[in-house]
Amino acid sequence: MRHIYKSTKVIYDAHLKEYQVYYRNWFTWHFDSAYKYDENPAWTGNNANKDQAKERAINRAQAMLDTVEIWKQSNISYYV
Numbered sequence: 001m002r003h004i005y006k007s008t009k010v011i012y013d014a015h016l017k018e019y020q021v022y023y024r025n026w027f028t029w030h031f032d033s034a035y036k037y038d039e040n041p042a043w044t045g046n047n048a049n050k051d052q053a054k055e056r057a058i059n060r061a062q063a064m065l066d067t068v069e070i071w072k073q074s075n076i077s078y079y080v
Contacts, residue, residue: 001068008032008061012054019057023064033060 007024018036022029037053048056 001070003065004067004069005064008064010054010057010061019053021057021060021064023061032064033057035060 005023009022009024009029011020011022013020016034016036017038018034020034021032023032024030035048035053035057037048037050039050
């Protein structure tokens with residue numbers, strides 16, 4: 001089994017009010033997902049509060065590190 005993601009990180013963006021999950025592929029970081037939060041508890045939207053959004057982002061980053069490739073096949077044949 002080969003791990004697909006070697007490194008992940010969670011970035012807090014106060015301006016956009018979200019936690020962003022990134023993974024590293026070789027030398028560059030790539031965006032995976034964002035978890036928005038809302039500071040107004042009376043608003044009944046899909047956004048979570050700040051602690052829930054942080055926890056979801058961290059759980060996503062940890063789950064990405066546990067992602068493994070268990071089987072792979074290719075039909076590529078090289079003509080000589």
